[in-house]
Amino acid sequence: MSLITSLTKRQPATTSSDPARDIREKDGRLAFWLVVPSLIVLTIVIAFPVVWSFVRSLYGDGIGATPFVGGDNYANALWGNGSAEFWDAARFTYFFTAVSVVLEVLIGVAMALVANRAFRGRGLLRASVLVPWAIPTAVAAVLWKWAFDPNGIVNAVTGWDLIWTGAEGPSTVAIIVADVWKTAPFVALLVLAGLQIIPEDVYEAARLDGANARQQFLRITLPLVRPALLVAILFRLLDALRMYDLPAIMTGGANGTTTLSVLVVQSSLSQLKPGYGGALATLTFLLIFITAFLFVRMLNVNAVEQAGVRTPRKKDSE
Amino acid sequence: MRTTQRIAMVAAGTAAVLALASCSSDASGDADPSDGSPAAEDAEGVGPITFASGKDLTGAMPQLIEMWNEMHPEQEVTFLELSASPDDQRTSFVQDFQAQSGNYDVVWGDVVWTSEFAARGWLEPLDAEAVAGDDILPAAVESATYDGQVWAAPFMTNAALLFYRSDLIDTPPTTWAELREDCAIAEENDMQCYAGQFAQYEGLTVNAAEAITSAGGAFLSEDGASVAVDSPEAREGLQNLVDMFDEGQIDPAAITFQEQESANAFLDGSTLFLRNWPYVYTAASEEGSEIAGKFDMTVLPGIDGPGSSSLGGINLGVSAFSENKQTAKDWVEWMQSDEAQRVLVSVMNQASVRTDLYTDPEMVEVSPYLPNLQESLMNAVPRPRTPNYNAVSLAIQQNAYAALQGDVSVDEAITTMAADLELAIAE
Numbered sequence: 001m002s003l004i005t006s007l008t009k010r011q012p013a014t015t016s017s018d019p020a021r022d023i024r025e026k027d028g029r030l031a032f033w034l035v036v037p038s039l040i041v042l043t044i045v046i047a048f049p050v051v052w053s054f055v056r057s058l059y060g061d062g063i064g065a066t067p068f069v070g071g072d073n074y075a076n077a078l079w080g081n082g083s084a085e086f087w088d089a090a091r092f093t094y095f096f097t098a099v100s101v102v103l104e105v106l107i108g109v110a111m112a113l114v115a116n117r118a119f120r121g122r123g124l125l126r127a128s129v130l131v132p133w134a135i136p137t138a139v140a141a142v143l144w145k146w147a148f149d150p151n152g153i154v155n156a157v158t159g160w161d162l163i164w165t166g167a168e169g170p171s172t173v174a175i176i177v178a179d180v181w182k183t184a185p186f187v188a189l190l191v192l193a194g195l196q197i198i199p200e201d202v203y204e205a206a207r208l209d210g211a212n213a214r215q216q217f218l219r220i221t222l223p224l225v226r227p228a229l230l231v232a233i234l235f236r237l238l239d240a241l242r243m244y245d246l247p248a249i250m251t252g253g254a255n256g257t258t259t260l261s262v263l264v265v266q267s268s269l270s271q272l273k274p275g276y277g278g279a280l281a282t283l284t285f286l287l288i289f290i291t292a293f294l295f296v297r298m299l300n301v302n303a304v305e306q307a308g309v310r311t312p313r314k315k316d317s318e
Numbered sequence: 319m320r321t322t323q324r325i326a327m328v329a330a331g332t333a334a335v336l337a338l339a340s341c342s343s344d345a346s347g348d349a350d351p352s353d354g355s356p357a358a359e360d361a362e363g364v365g366p367i368t369f370a371s372g373k374d375l376t377g378a379m380p381q382l383i384e385m386w387n388e389m390h391p392e393q394e395v396t397f398l399e400l401s402a403s404p405d406d407q408r409t410s411f412v413q414d415f416q417a418q419s420g421n422y423d424v425v426w427g428d429v430v431w432t433s434e435f436a437a438r439g440w441l442e443p444l445d446a447e448a449v450a451g452d453d454i455l456p457a458a459v460e461s462a463t464y465d466g467q468v469w470a471a472p473f474m475t476n477a478a479l480l481f482y483r484s485d486l487i488d489t490p491p492t493t494w495a496e497l498r499e500d501c502a503i504a505e506e507n508d509m510q511c512y513a514g515q516f517a518q519y520e521g522l523t524v525n526a527a528e529a530i531t532s533a534g535g536a537f538l539s540e541d542g543a544s545v546a547v548d549s550p551e552a553r554e555g556l557q558n559l560v561d562m563f564d565e566g567q568i569d570p571a572a573i574t575f576q577e578q579e580s581a582n583a584f585l586d587g588s589t590l591f592l593r594n595w596p597y598v599y600t601a602a603s604e605e606g607s608e609i610a611g612k613f614d615m616t617v618l619p620g621i622d623g624p625g626s627s628s629l630g631g632i633n634l635g636v637s638a639f640s641e642n643k644q645t646a647k648d649w650v651e652w653m654q655s656d657e658a659q660r661v662l663v664s665v666m667n668q669a670s671v672r673t674d675l676y677t678d679p680e681m682v683e684v685s686p687y688l689p690n691l692q693e694s695l696m697n698a699v700p701r702p703r704t705p706n707y708n709a710v711s712l713a714i715q716q717n718a719y720a721a722l723q724g725d726v727s728v729d730e731a732i733t734t735m736a737a738d739l740e741l742a743i744a745e
Contacts, residue, residue, distance in 0.1 A: 063437050063705055081741055149579070150571035165517075166573040167723070254518035254719060269409060271709045272434075 050285070057278030066275065073279035085263065086280070090287065093259045096172070097240040100179045104236055107180065108187025109229070113221075115188065116195045126192075133185040141249035144178035148250070171255040175246050183239070187232045194228025195221070230299055237295060241288045260284040363644035366394045367423035370411065372632075373402035376666035382658055386649060393645040395424075404428055404520075415440040420639035423646045427470060429461035429631045429700065430707045433542070436469040437705035442636040442643055444468050448651050458671045461700045462633045469635060471650035472671040474662065476630030477694040478528065479687065481584055481592040481602070484614040494532075494558050494619050497591060501567045504590040510569035512562065513580045514593040518719045521576055523701065523711045524628040525593065526718040528618060530555035531699045532625030537714060537739060542704035545743070548736040554621065557728045560721055573722060585609060593618060595630065596687050600667060615687050617694045629698040631671070663688075669695070706742050713738035 060069045077086045115126050132140065147153050148164035155162060164170045198221065206216050222229075244261035247253055253262045264284060268277025371379060380397060387394050400407045408431060414422045415435070427435060435441045444450075449471035450459040458472035482490050486507060491497035501511035515521030527537065535552030538545060562568045569575075569583060577594060584592035585601060587608040592598065596615075603610050618625040634650040636643060652658060659670045664684050669691055675681050676692035702710050713735060721731035 064439075150574065163571050163574055166571070252517065252519050255723075266712070270405065271706070271712070272412065 053278045054282050056274050057276075057282055059275045061273040061275040069275070073276045074283065076276065077279055077283060082276070085258065086260075086283070088256065089258045089260050089263045092172075092256060093241060093243065093261075096176060096179075096243060096259065097237060100176045100183075100240055101233060101236045103176070103180045104184045104187050105229070105233060107184040108232070109191055111184060111188035112191035112195055115192055129185050129188055131185075132182050133189070135182065137182060137245040138249060140178060140182045141246045144174065144181070144246075145250045148174045165251050166255070168255045168257075171251050171257050175250055175257055178246050178250065179240065179243070183236060187229075187236060190228050190232040190235075191225055194225040198224045234292065234295060238288060238292055241291060242284070260287070363640075363642050363646075364393060365642040365645060366392075366396065367640065367642050367646050367649065368396045368398050368421060369424045369426070369649075370398045370400055370414070370422035371426040372400055372404065372407045374399055375402070376668065378661065378665040381665065382653070382661050385658070385661070386652060390645075393642070393649070395649055398422070411435070415637065415639070418639045420637060420641055422637055423640040423642060424650060425635050425637060426473075427633050427635050429458075429472075429629060429633055430703075430711075432462050432470045432633050432635065433464040433703045434705045434707055435635060436464040436467070440635075440638055441469045442638050442640070442647070444471060444636065444647065444650070448647070449654060453673055454654065454671050455673055455695055457629050457695055457698045457700060458631060458633075461629055461631065461703070464703060464705075470633035471635075471654055472631065473634045473650070473653050474632040474668045475671050475695060476595055476669050477627040477691060477698045478524075478593055478618055478630075479596055479615040479627075479690055479694055480618050481594060481598060481613055481615050483590055483609065483612055485612040486590065490614070490616040491619050492616075492624050494562075494621060494625075497619050498562065498565075498567055500590070507590075509587075510583065510589045511567045512591040512593070513569050513572045513575060513583045513589045515575050515577055515580055516559075516568070516572045516719075516722055517574050517576050518715050519576060520711060520715075522718055523714045524630075526556065526559070526714055527628045527699070527701055528593070528625060529559050531628075532618065532620035533558070534621070537710070538702040538704060538743065542702060542743065545736050545739045547732060547739060553728055553732050556718060556721055556732060558621075559718075560724070560728055563722055564724070584613075596669065596685075596691055597667075599685075599687050615690045617690060617697070624693075624697065626697040626699045627694045629695075629700045631669070704743055709742035710739060713742045 057073050058068060058070060059066045060072070076082050111129055115122065115129060135143075145165070148170075149155075150161075150163050150166075152164075154160075154164065162170055164174045202220055202224075203216060206220055211219065242261050243259050244265065247257040247259055248262055248265070251257045253259075253266070258266075260280070261284065264277055264280045267273045267280055271277075369383070374380075374397075379399075383395050383397050400410050407426070408428070411422065411425050411427070411431075414425075415438070425435075432441070446468040450462060450468045454472055455475055458475045459468070462468055462470040462472050480490065486503055487500060491500055497512065504511040514525045516525060530537070530547070530552045533551045533555030535549050535555050536546045537552075538547075559568070563570070563573075569589060571583070572580065575583070580592060581594055581598045581601065583589045584594070584598065585608060599615065601607065602613055618627050620626065634653060636646040636650060640646050654671060656672065656675075659672045659675060660681070662668050663670050663675055663681050667685060669688075670676070670681075673692075676688045676695075682688050701707075704710055717726075717731045717735035717738060720726045720734075721728050726734070
């Protein structure tokens with residue numbers, strides 16, 4: 001973020017001779033050169049792969065020759081031979097994202113509210129809530145795969161006799177449960193940070209005015225924690241839309257649980273079709289980008305402020 | 319507004335990382351066979367080499383390599399152990415080949431990869447007389463052959479067996495009809511009748527292939543150039559599996575089974591028949607096993623008589639980018655020798671590619687399943703041999719799975735499979 005800040009800061013200063021501005025310009029120039037290394041690294045690890053993947057997606061996938069095919073790979077994915085699986089995957093990815101993010105937010109907020117109370121063993125509770133988040137997704141996936149085995153603990157505890165990963169509905173439920181278990185603590189963590197900066201006297205004042213618990217939550221807690229909450233949702237949204245590990249390990253993409261990322265990996269790595277795979281990756285990227293953009297625009301999320309980057313930017317950017 | 323733009327950029331950056339996935343399979347790597355050979359530094363191609371292998375679950379590979387290294391100190395083989403997952407192994411090989419680095423002189427390849435690696439010009443052609451002679455199992459040789467040329471040295475082979483509970487079954491079934499009659503015995507004993515591997519993964523391709531080839535069907539033509547699955551035989555084979563699921567003769571949970579889950583269902587004594595690889599023998603006969611002494615093995619059932627197994631196994635390929643090709647070729651040949659293959663059978667407990675070892679009394683003593691396995695191997699059919707194997711396998715898995723789930727009729731599944739295979743081999 002500081003990169004963008006310093007770049008925008010530099011521009012208005014170039015034509016002035018005000019000494020204060022000169023100093024700022026010097027600072028700006030120094031800042032610019034300080035961020036150049038990061039800029040180069042970002043170009044190499046982000047811009048180059050994205051552009052290269054796009055360029056590659058315009059070429060074919062034959063063995064030996066790979067002719068230029070223009071938009072054929074895209075046409076194939078959107079309305080050609082691959083369209084059925086692409087749109088099925090898109091549908092499942094968005095369904096999975098919607099359901100799991102809603103559940104994660106509800107549970108995460110509840111966890112944060114509990115963890116924010118002062119009571120004995122609070123430290124232990126906060127630490128234990130974070131355990132699922134600390135477990136790598138792939139490991140969590142294997143864990144839940146065992147739990148949802150026909151002879152696994154889920155059937156043993158519930159007394160059901162369900163083949164969880166053998167049918168569409170139960171597979172979806174299993175994957176969503178695993179994701180919620182793993183990432184609700186992440187939402188809780190961010191929301192807890194937001195809760196802790198709400199001063200206690202606001203609540204005292206509310207109590208004096210006779211506000212009940214529900215009113216306090218809706219009128220004070222929620223509005224004040226909103227920025228942190230929206231950032232948490234944004235992160236979860238981006239994360240859930242690129243979900244790969246859970247379906248790949250728990251179902252192998254069977255029973256309608258193929259996500260867009262599973263499809264990308266299947267095409268580009270398993271079937272060695274970098275052109276078609278590149279097209280799928282670019283389409284997935286666009287879908288996620290548009291979703292995130294709409295979310296940010298509609299809810300006016302202020303991610304940078306919340307991330308704790310407090311620069312003097314506000315003053316001089318206007 | 320400005321903030322919004324910044325957020326959008328954050329979002330873009332995060333999303334962009336996603337696209338990295340597609341980039342690791344590099345565009346430039348698909349080498350044309352004609353320009354693929356790097357100049358050998360050593361004119362004779364003799365010198366130390368590196369053997370990139372899958373995870374050595376037997377722990378005995380270093381012993382084999384040590385034997386060679388003692389005889390050839392100037393041409394030492396370095397053992398490089400990769401992941402236990404075949405998909406990860408393949409990814410490592412593909413990356414090495416695409417980079418044309420020659421870091422891996424010899425690669426350990428699943429039999430179904432040979433065609434693809436050969437077609438992409440990544441393997442050095444081998445001399446058929448040296449590595450695919452009469453003493454090597456014909457089915458294994460076939461798996462190493464692509465477009466009339468031998469591209470790898472068969473090293474280990476594998477075929478499936480039908481495990482059954484000998485305490486409950488006197489004469490094992492040789493046909494599916496007989497097996498399904500025996501399911502009454504399972505019911506009497508409150509057991510599941512039959513288990514195989516029916517989760518949607520490579521194991522389902524193997525099981526579906528066995529059902530279809532045992533009924534006289536095939537997926538692709540002999541040369542892999544055209545689709546042959548749209549036949550009454552293929553429908554009959556798949557229908558048999560679907561009927562067994564419908565009638566509860568296959569454990570309903572088997573729709574999620576891979577090798578280990580299905581083996582467990584047999585090992586805990588709850589299943590009458592199991593289709594699996596010979597390795598289950600070791601676990602089943604171990605001290606403390608629920609079924610020790612209560613099971614036996616035979617060949618897979620078919621429609622009118624014994625069926626045919628899918629062929630598993632490992633072929634050793636010499637990289638086209640290796641600098642010491644001569645040593646690499648000599649070594650893979652030695653890995654097939656009687657000396658090396660005896661270690662393979664007796665120490666590693668794997669199936670040899672040498673025909674004569676199956677009847678060798680010393681070897682049968684160690685692995686009593688060898689005669690059954692030989693019979694299974696004689697009828698074994700390699701999975702489709704095509705450079706687009708992964709796409710072909712996915713088309714088989716998805717359509718067979720839909721039929722087993724009852725989402726589509728067998729007729730529809732086979733028709734769609736034919737269309738999907740058509741696309742898979744066209745790419």
